[in-house]
Amino acid sequence: MDDKVRVAEQQDLDTLESLREADADLRLPAVVEPVAYPLETLTPVARQQTPAVGQRAPRPDGRLHGLGQTKYIDDMTFPDMIHAKVLRAGIASARIISIDVSEAEAMPGVLATLVGKEIPVNSYGPSIQDQPLLADEFVRHAGDGVAAVAAVSEQIAKDALAKIKVEYEPIEPVFDPLEAIKEDSIKVHPTASNIYASKIVKKGDVEKAFAESAHIFEDQYRTQMVEHVPMEPHASIAMWDANERVSLWSSLGRITLGRADMARVLNMPVNRVRMIATIVGGNFGGKNELTTEPVLALLSKKTGRPVKGVYSREDEFISSTTRHPFIMDYKTGVSAEGKILARKVRLILDGGAYCSWSETTLGKACILSPGPYNIPNVHIEAYVTYTNKTMTGAMRGFGAPQVCFAYESQMDDIARKLGIDPLEIRMMNAFEEFADSPTGQVLESVVVKDSLKIAADRFGWKENG
Amino acid sequence: MTDVTLTVNGKERSASVPPETTLLEMLRSKLNLTGAKLGCDVGDCGACTVLVAGKSVNACLMLAVQANGRDVLTIEGLATAEAFHPLQKTFEELASLQCGFCGPGIILSAKTLLDENPDPTVQEIKDALAGNLCRCTGYTKILEGVVDAARIMNGKQDAA
Numbered sequence: 001m002d003d004k005v006r007v008a009e010q011q012d013l014d015t016l017e018s019l020r021e022a023d024a025d026l027r028l029p030a031v032v033e034p035v036a037y038p039l040e041t042l043t044p045v046a047r048q049q050t051p052a053v054g055q056r057a058p059r060p061d062g063r064l065h066g067l068g069q070t071k072y073i074d075d076m077t078f079p080d081m082i083h084a085k086v087l088r089a090g091i092a093s094a095r096i097i098s099i100d101v102s103e104a105e106a107m108p109g110v111l112a113t114l115v116g117k118e119i120p121v122n123s124y125g126p127s128i129q130d131q132p133l134l135a136d137e138f139v140r141h142a143g144d145g146v147a148a149v150a151a152v153s154e155q156i157a158k159d160a161l162a163k164i165k166v167e168y169e170p171i172e173p174v175f176d177p178l179e180a181i182k183e184d185s186i187k188v189h190p191t192a193s194n195i196y197a198s199k200i201v202k203k204g205d206v207e208k209a210f211a212e213s214a215h216i217f218e219d220q221y222r223t224q225m226v227e228h229v230p231m232e233p234h235a236s237i238a239m240w241d242a243n244e245r246v247s248l249w250s251s252l253g254r255i256t257l258g259r260a261d262m263a264r265v266l267n268m269p270v271n272r273v274r275m276i277a278t279i280v281g282g283n284f285g286g287k288n289e290l291t292t293e294p295v296l297a298l299l300s301k302k303t304g305r306p307v308k309g310v311y312s313r314e315d316e317f318i319s320s321t322t323r324h325p326f327i328m329d330y331k332t333g334v335s336a337e338g339k340i341l342a343r344k345v346r347l348i349l350d351g352g353a354y355c356s357w358s359e360t361t362l363g364k365a366c367i368l369s370p371g372p373y374n375i376p377n378v379h380i381e382a383y384v385t386y387t388n389k390t391m392t393g394a395m396r397g398f399g400a401p402q403v404c405f406a407y408e409s410q411m412d413d414i415a416r417k418l419g420i421d422p423l424e425i426r427m428m429n430a431f432e433e434f435a436d437s438p439t440g441q442v443l444e445s446v447v448v449k450d451s452l453k454i455a456a457d458r459f460g461w462k463e464n465g
Numbered sequence: 466m467t468d469v470t471l472t473v474n475g476k477e478r479s480a481s482v483p484p485e486t487t488l489l490e491m492l493r494s495k496l497n498l499t500g501a502k503l504g505c506d507v508g509d510c511g512a513c514t515v516l517v518a519g520k521s522v523n524a525c526l527m528l529a530v531q532a533n534g535r536d537v538l539t540i541e542g543l544a545t546a547e548a549f550h551p552l553q554k555t556f557e558e559l560a561s562l563q564c565g566f567c568g569p570g571i572i573l574s575a576k577t578l579l580d581e582n583p584d585p586t587v588q589e590i591k592d593a594l595a596g597n598l599c600r601c602t603g604y605t606k607i608l609e610g611v612v613d614a615a616r617i618m619n620g621k622q623d624a625a
Contacts, residue, residue: 058560065565066553066572068500068540075499155485231504231512231566231600281502281566282600313505 061279072281073235073251078306081237082111084299085157086134086145086292086309087164088318092388093173093188094139096166099147103163109156112302113164114148114295120267126257126289128196130189131354131391133265133294139168140188140353143319143390145292150299150307173388177327177350180385188353188386195383196351197359199366203438204377206333209342213333217414221330221406225350226323228395232281233311234320238296240304246297247274253287265294285394286320289356321393324361324384325350326402328369330410333377338420340429342377345369347403349384349392356393358384365399370438371407372448373429378438423456469529473498474542480529488532489513489524492539500540500569504598511597514570515539521577523596540569543576551614552576561610563601571597575611583619587612 064070101113116122116136123129135144147164151157174186180194188194210216236250246266252258255275263270280287292309300307311320326349333342347365351358366382415422430448437443456462467486470479473496480495492498492515504512506525513524516538543550552572555561562568571594578585578593585593590611599607 058557059562061565062557062560062562063553065562065568066549066556067544068569070565071499072502072566074503075493077494155483229600231510231564231598232502233504280564282564284600310503313507 070279072232072279073237073249074232074308074310076237076249076278077308078237078239081306081308082150082152082299082303083154083157084148084150084292084296084307084309085154085161086295086315086319087147087149087161087166088142088315089135089139089144089146089166089168090142091139091168091170092142092175093171093186094168095171096135096137096139096146097169098165098167100165101147101149103165104147104149104160107151107156107160107163109153110149110151110160111305112150112299113160114150114298114302115146119265119294119298121265124261124265124290124294125355126357126393127359128355129264130196131356133290133292138171140386141388141390143315144353145295145319148292148295148299148309150303150305154310175387175389177325177348177385177387180387181348181383188388194386196355196386197362198381198383199362200382201366201378201380201438203375203379203440204342206342206344206377206379209377210331210333210344213341214336215334215414215417217330217332217334217410217417219330219406219410219413221326221328221409223323223326223328223402223405225325225390225392226395227317228282228284228286228320228322229316230280230282230284230286233313233316234287234291235308235310236291236293236296237306237308238293238300239306240297240300242304244268245272245274246300247276248293248297249276249278250293251280251283251287252277252290252293253280253283254289257288258290258293261290262294262297265290266297284396285357285398288394289321291320318390320390321356321395322352322390323395324358324392324399324402326365326399326406328403328406330406332410332414334414334418338414338418338425338428340373340375340414342379343370343375344378345380345382345403347380347382349382349399350387350389351384352387352389352391354386354391356391357398358392360394361392361399364397365403367437367439368400369403369407371404371411372431373407373426374431374435375429375438380438423452423461426452467530469533471529471532471535471537473537474539482529484528484530486529487525488515488517488522488527488529488537491529492524492537498539498541502566502569504566509598510567511570511574512567514573514597516573516577519577519580521574521596538573540573543572550576551617552579552610555610555613555617556607559606559610559613561602561606562599567597567599571599571607575614579611579615579618584615585611 116134122132125131149157149160174180239247255277259275262273296307296309329346331344415425466481502512504510508523508526515524
C-alpha cells in the first residue's frame with residue numbers, strides 16, 4: 001500500500017434526518033418572522049458615484065424595437081382567437097333599470113356577451129374595492145362599462161355593441177369637487193360623505209407664526225385632469241382552459257397585484273390565475289390596475305376561445321384612469337427679508353368616480369406640498385372626493401407635479417412682491433443637508449442649492465434674468 | 466370580400482378581405498406584419514406609418530384596396546439579412562426609443578425624409594416627424610438618431 005496517497009477527508013453524508021430538516025425548511029412560511037429593532041443595516045454612502053455613471057449602456061430591447069420585432073399584446077394571436085369590446089354608459093350618473101343583450105347575441109359572428117351580474121365578485125380597486133368591472137346597478141361616470149361582447153372580428157363586436165339596449169334612470173350628477181365635499185351634496189356612492197380619504201400634517205404653530213409674519217400671501221391654484229395617453233392602448237388576451245385555469249397576457253404593469261385582484265373578482269384560488277406580462281408600450285401609471293382582464297377571462301370561459309380586448313383611443317380617454325385635478329389653497333407667512341415662517345395648505349383632490357390610487361396620491365401630495373423649503377410651521381390638510389367623472393389614479397409623480405406648480409408659483413409671487421430675485425428667495429429658503437422635512441424626516445444628499453446654482457450659472461440667470 | 470394584391474417588402478402578397486379593411490389591418494392580421502401599430506386609429510399618432518410607393522402614409526387611414534397593386538414597405542422590410550438600415554443602427558446605439566411602440570413609424574417617416582433630402586436640418590427633421598408622436602422620450606434622442614443616420618448615409622455616398 002502506498003502511504004503517500006492522500007486520502008480525501010470523509011464528507012458528512014446527508015442523513016435522513018438532515019434531509020427531513022431541509023424538507024421542513026422548504027415548508028417554512030414565505031414571510032420571515034419579525035425581528036426586534038433596531039436592525040443593523042448597511043446604509044449606502046451618500047453621493048457615492050457608481051461606476052455606471054458616464055458609461056454607455058445599450059438598451060437590451062433597443063434593437064428589436066427598431067426592427068419592428070418587439071411583440072406587444074396586440075401583436076400576439078392565438079388559434080381561434082376572438083375579439084371583445086365593451087359598451088360604455090355615456091351617462092355620468094344613472095341607475096341601470098335593464099340591460100338587454102339578446103339582439104346582440106343573435107347577431108351572426110357574436111359568440112357571447114357579458115354583463116356585471118355575471119361576474120362572481122364585481123368590485124375591485126388597489127386600495128378600496130369600490131369599482132365594478134361592468135356597472136350592474138349604478139353608473140357613476142360616463143366611461144363605466146355596462147356590457148361586453150365577444151365576436152369573431154373586432155368590427156362585428158363593435159357593431160354588436162349598438163344592438164345592446166340599456167335602460168337608464170338618470171340621477172343628478174355632481175362634477176365640482178368643491179360641491180362634492182359639502183355635507184348636503186349628492187353622493188356618488190352609498191356613503192355618508194364623498195370624501196373617501198384625507199390626511200393632515202402639522203408641524204409647529206402656523207397661527208402664531210402668521211401673526212408674527214411681515215407679509216401674508218393667500219392664493220388658490222388649480223390643475224386639470226390629464227390622461228396618460230400611452231402610445232399602446234390597454235390590451236389583454238385571456239385564455240380559460242378546460243382545467244379551470246385562466247392565463248392572461250396583459251399590458252398590465254403590476255401583474256402580482258393584478259393576479260390577486262383577478263383571483264378575488266373571479267372568486268377562485270390565485271394559483272389558477274396565470275398572468276403574463278410582456279413589453280408595455282408606455283405605462284406612466286395608467287396601467288397599474290386591472291381594466292377588462294376579468295371580463296375577457298369570463299368571455300373566454302363562456303366561449304372556450306382565447307379572447308383579445310384592446311382599448312380604442314376613446315376608451316383610453318373616457319375609461320382609463322387620469323391624473324387628479326387639484327384645487328390648492330396656499331397661505332404663506334413671510335418675514336420682511338423673505339424667510340418663509342409658516343405655510344398652510346389645503347388640497348382638494350378630484351378623485352372621479354372610483355378610488356384607484358387616490359390614497360397614494362393624496363399621501364405623496366401632502367408631504368411634498370410645502371415644497372423643498374425650511375418652513376418651521378406647517379399645516380396641511382388634504383381630501384379626496386368622489387365626483388361623477390372619469391376616475392383618477394396613479395400618474396407619474398403621484399400628486400407631486402400638482403403641488404410643485406402651486407408652491408413654485410407662489411414663491412414667484414412672493415419674490416415679486418418683496419422685490420427679491422426669484423432665485424435668491426429660493427436660495428434663502430431651500431433645504432440643506434440634514435434638513436428636517438415637514439413630516440420630520442431628516443434628509444440626506446440634499447443638493448437643491450447646488451443644483452440651482454449650477455443651473456443658474458449655465459444658462460446665465462444673472463445676465464438673462 | 467375583396468381580393469387585394471400588394472408588393473410588400475419586395476414580395477407579392479395577396480389576401481381576401483372585407484372591403485372596409487384598412488391597409489394596417491390587412492398587414493397586421495392577414496400578412497402577420499405587426500411592426501406597424503394601431504395607436505389612435507384616426508391618423509394622429511403615426512404609429513401605423515408605412516411607405517406606399519415610397520411615400521409615408523398612415524396605414525390606418527388607407528383602405529387595403531386603395532393600396533392594391535402598389536409597392537408597400539413596412540419596418541420588417543427595412544433591414545436586410547446583411548445590414549440594418551443606418552436609422553435602425555443609430556436608434557439602437559443612442560437608445561432613441563424607450564417603449565418602442567412609436568419606433569417603426571418614426572423610423573419609416575425618417576427614412577422617407579432622408580430618401581428625399583439626404584442632408585436635412587434639425588428643423589426639417591422635426592417637420593418630417595411632425596406626424597409621429599412619441600410619449601416616452603421627449604424626441605431628443607430620436608432627432609439625434611436621424612442626424613447621425615444622415616451623416617452615416619452621406620459618408621457612404623461620399624465613399625462610393
